[in-house]
Amino acid sequence: MGSFACGSCTKLELPRVELSGLGSAQPDEKTWTLARVKVAWALENYGGFEAVYDGIGAHLRDELLGRVVPEFFARPELRKLLNPSKIPYHGYFLEKEGFPFSSIQLEDPNSLTAIQDYANIIWPEGNSFFCNAALEYAVHMEELIQMIHKMILESLGLKDHHDSHMKSLKYSMRLSKYNDGLIFSTQKGDVVLPAHKDPNFISIISQHKFDGLEVETFDGRWIRVEPKPGAFIVLLGEAFMAWSNGRFQAPKHHVKMEGLETRYSMVYSTFPSQLDSVIEVPKKLADKLEHPLLFRPFDFYEYLKFRFSDEGEKHEDALKAYCGVESSGQSDRI
Numbered sequence: 001m002g003s004f005a006c007g008s009c010t011k012l013e014l015p016r017v018e019l020s021g022l023g024s025a026q027p028d029e030k031t032w033t034l035a036r037v038k039v040a041w042a043l044e045n046y047g048g049f050e051a052v053y054d055g056i057g058a059h060l061r062d063e064l065l066g067r068v069v070p071e072f073f074a075r076p077e078l079r080k081l082l083n084p085s086k087i088p089y090h091g092y093f094l095e096k097e098g099f100p101f102s103s104i105q106l107e108d109p110n111s112l113t114a115i116q117d118y119a120n121i122i123w124p125e126g127n128s129f130f131c132n133a134a135l136e137y138a139v140h141m142e143e144l145i146q147m148i149h150k151m152i153l154e155s156l157g158l159k160d161h162h163d164s165h166m167k168s169l170k171y172s173m174r175l176s177k178y179n180d181g182l183i184f185s186t187q188k189g190d191v192v193l194p195a196h197k198d199p200n201f202i203s204i205i206s207q208h209k210f211d212g213l214e215v216e217t218f219d220g221r222w223i224r225v226e227p228k229p230g231a232f233i234v235l236l237g238e239a240f241m242a243w244s245n246g247r248f249q250a251p252k253h254h255v256k257m258e259g260l261e262t263r264y265s266m267v268y269s270t271f272p273s274q275l276d277s278v279i280e281v282p283k284k285l286a287d288k289l290e291h292p293l294l295f296r297p298f299d300f301y302e303y304l305k306f307r308f309s310d311e312g313e314k315h316e317d318a319l320k321a322y323c324g325v326e327s328s329g330q331s332d333r334i
Contacts, residue, residue, distance in 0.1 A: 014048055014215060015041070015042035015046060015049045015050065017049050017051055019144065020055070020230075022147055023144070039151045045218070046223075046251060047218070047249045047251030050232070052231050056136075061208065063133055064133050064134070065208030065265070069175050069208075070177075070262075072122060072175060073104075073177045073264075099192055099194065100192050105173075105174050106175070110138045110139060110142050112135050134173070141204060145270055149169070150162060156247060156285060167276075168273055169270045169271070169272070169273065171269070172268070174266070174268075177264055178257060190258055192212070192255050192257050193255035195253065197237065197251065197319075200237040200271045201237050201270040201272070205234075208263075208265065209227060210257070211224060211225065212263050214254055216252040217251075218249065235250070235253060236250045236251070239300055242279050245295065246294045247291075274301060277301050278297055278299055279295075281295060294324065306318065
C-alpha cells in the first residue's frame with residue numbers, strides 16, 4: 001500500500017456497510033432493512049460508504065487491476081480508442097490536462113459483444129481472458145449498484161418509482177491510471193486528480209494495492225480511503241443529489257499520491273439514459289415547509305455541457321448555478 005503523510009488528514013473512516021448476500025431475489029428482511037438504514041445514514045452524513053460485498057473474489061480483482069488493466073494501458077493500440085465525444089465526461093479516452101491521469105470508459109460493460117469490440121481494438125489477436133474477466137466483474141457490479149439504488153428509493157419512501165427508475169439507467173465502467181512522477185511532483189504537488197464531485201447517480205470504486213482516494217467530509221476534513229479486501233467505495237453523484245432534493249449529498253473527492261508509484265482503479269457507474277435524461281425531483285420529496293424544492297428539472301446531458309464548459313468551471317457549485325431554484329439563467333433550460 002502506498003504511504004502518505006498529511007497533517008491535515010484525519011483518521012476518520014467512511015461508514016462500513018455489509019451488503020454480502022443481499023443480492024438474492026428474497027434477501028433476509030431484517031438484514032436488508034438494517035443495511036438500508038445504514039446506507040441512508042451514510043449518504044446523509046458522508047455522501048458515501050465502504051460497501052463490503054463478496055460477489056467478487058480477491059482473485060478476480062487482482063487479475064483485473066494487477067494484470068489486465070496495466071496491460072491495457074501499456075498497449076500501443078490504446079490511442080485508437082481516442083474519440084472526442086460531444087458529451088463531456090463521455091468518450092472512450094479521458095485525460096485531465098496538467099495531471100498524470102488517464103482513463104478508458106467502457107460503455108455497456110454488461111454486454112459481452114460490447115466488451116469484445118473494445119478488446120478487438122486493443123488486442124487485434126483477441127483476448128478472451130480480458131473479455132470474460134471484465135464481463136464477470138461488470139455483472140456483479142450491476143447487482144451491487146442496483147441493490148444500492150433500490151435501498152435509496154426505499155429509504156426515501158419511493159418504492160413505487162423503482163421499476164421506472166431502474167429502466168432509466170445506463171451503466172459505465174471506467175479503467176483509470178494515475179502516475180505521479182517527478183515532473184508532476186514539482187508542478188501539482190501530490191494531487192494527481194483534483195477535487196470534484198461525480199455528476200452521475202452512483203460510482204463504485206475499486207482501488208488496487210495503492211491508496212490515493214480521499215473523500216471530503218461535509219465539515220471540510222479529508223478521509224484517506226485505504227484499499228481493503230472485499231470492500232468497494234460507493235460515492236453518490238450530483239444526479240442523485242438533485243433527484244433526492246438534497247436529502248443526500250454528493251461528496252467532493254480527489255486522488256493524492258507520492259513518489260513514482262502507478263495506481264490503477266476501476267469505477268462502475270450509473271447514469272441517466274439519453275432517452276430518459278431529465279432529472280426531476282419526485283413530488284413526494286418537495287414541500288413548502290420542511291423540504292422546499294432545491295433543483296428545477298434539468299436535462300442531465302445539457303448540464304454536463306455546462307459543467308465542463310469554461311463558464312461552468314467558474315462556479316464552486318456548478319449544479320446549483322445551473323438548476324438551483326435560487327439561481328437564474330441556466331436553471332430554466334431543459
